[in-house]
Amino acid sequence: MTADHAREAVALLAETEAEAIARWEEIDRDESRPRGSGGWLESADASLADGDYREALFDATYGIRFAGEDLGRARAELGEADLADLADRAVALLDRIDAVVGAIGSYPVREPERDLAWYSHIELELQRGRTLAD
Known part of the structure; x- marks a missing residue:
């Protein structure tokens, strides 16, 4: 990291988040629900400013799930969703996940407690990515 x-x-x-908010403004819906990352950008910025890069990365990757979903819905509402492209991107994501899994190999460690915990975290994210790509 x-x-x-x-x-x-x-x-x-x-x-x-900025693109999602701008797209929803184009639609001009009068909805009161929050748009974008749901506050995760502010958390990520604060963690970054504090020098807590691990927390900033966590906040950013968690927030991108909400902002990306919000942007995707706005694009669909505007008729900008390209389902064939989305399918291609999902296949590419699955290929990248398989490549990472293949590259991990034998789990080399220098500090077992730290390194094995990171492998566990990586595997969890790979599993989550595979589920979401499907």
Whole structure:
């Protein structure tokens, strides 16, 4: 985990949230529900400012789920959803997940408590990604 990685994830969340909000403004719906990441961008920004890059990455990746879903719904409402492209992206995601699983191999560790915990976290995220891509 690097500071640059966390900053990149937070920037992607900010971009996705901004686009989602702008798209919903195009639709001009009078709904009172929150748009975007549901507050996760603010949490990610605060963690980034505190130098807690692990927490910033967690907040950003969690928030992107909400902002991405919100953006996807707005695009669908605007008639901009390309189902064939979405299917291609899902297949590409599944291929990337398989590549990561294949690259992990024998679980080399230097500090077992820390490293095995990270492998467990990685496997959980890969499983979640596979479920969501389906």
